[in-house]
Amino acid sequence: MKSEEIEKVNLADKFNLIKDHWNPRIVGELNGQQVKIAKFLGPFEWHHHEHEDEFFLVVKGQFELHLRDKVLTLNPGEFTIVPRGVEHKPVANEEAEVLMFEPASTVNTGNLQHSERTRTNLEKL
């Protein structure tokens, strides 16, 4: 890539383009990993990722990351990493804007490959 093709990305501008929930978009790619953003609202499904660790950073709003033995409440400027194999269920009681880092291979519903929430062929914003 030539340096003139390098641009900056404003997260608020990208989140403004998103009108739905639990539908990750790709906003960057590097080293085989993707930077994704999504709006969360309501409860997601329990799932785990067999081969991928997942990073979640709250940009705006709040969500609860339910684990089998505790709940982490994530506010803006807070992140957590869910290691592969660990069951988790995000629950957003208000709308949350969330940035994720994960391998390009990661499917949002993990082991639930055919959930109605499953999203593949993600849009690039």
Place this chain on the structure above:
Amino acid sequence: MKSEEIEKVNLADKFNLIKDHWNPRIVGELNGQQVKIAKFLGPFEWHHHEHEDEFFLVVKGQFELHLRDKVLTLNPGEFTIVPRGVEHKPVANEEAEVLMFEPASTVNTGNLQHSERTRTNLEKL
């Protein structure tokens, strides 16, 4: 890892522990990648990374990413990705708090392995 070992990380709390500049700390690891944070102030050195793409997200403050043919000014909530091989020089005219995402192998000064700015064996916060 057991789910009870999973914690959240508050970026502001971690940045408060940092009193120096251009000295990245590791705040998370996943999929062979590291999440790092650093405070930037003043000009860094021109360098490139032979094998690693680099992600920079401004959490607070502002910095300029100088490329050979343009300058990107990054404000809070803005990120950019510098592809491997592309020469760049961060310049912070005020103190900036920056989150980075890059392979565990990445050295901050890239091809300049013996700069006085080079940091290896990074501290984990």
